[in-house]
Amino acid sequence: DAKTTQPPSMDCAEGRAANLPCNHSTISGNEYVYWYRQIHSQGPQYIIHGLKNNETNEMASLIITEDRKSSTLILPHATLRDTAVYYCIVRVDSWGKLQFGAGTQVVVTP
């Protein structure tokens, strides 16, 4: 599976949009982009995933560039409960191995 690169940390003000970048320049045509988050002392939680098109659900939006070499997870209105480590993962199909990197520690401040 392709490797991803994320910033180690970022801060966001409560109520503002949080834009989390992820680089995956070696992604293959059959690899999906998945995002999970992990709140302190909990297991990781699925957020969203996509292949080529932008995706949106009740938690977030996923913007994938046309060349698919990078993507951005958008939390539209960050709350204090969104403070967590966010993992960007590329994965072959829905049953491919899910390999986590170090992720981005997001801290939402009042």
Place this chain on the structure above:
Amino acid sequence: EAGVVQSPRYKIIEKKQPVAFWCNPISGHNTLYWYRQNLGQGPELLIRYENEEAVDDSQLPKDRFSAERLKGVDSTLKIQPAELGDSAVYLCASSPGTGGRGNTGELFFGEGSRLTVL
């Protein structure tokens, strides 16, 4: 609906002692995973089961780690003997299985079992 249940939540043992972790996946989920998460790092896959068959155990340290999933439902991960470097959080996850219409491939994680080896 109950989520993935793991026990114990915390375990402290001395090195060279054995330890076991138990996981009960979401009902109907055929695929079960064990991950290990060291402090400050992302989870690392140890083993994946499809029903009762271990289909990927390439990352499992087989000299001291063992796992089983009898009857394809709940699972046990054992370490014997434990070493200082085994201190970590052991996470269990489950998913409905491979393929299938509408299968997003989402993994559902338990809260983990935190192991401290002294």
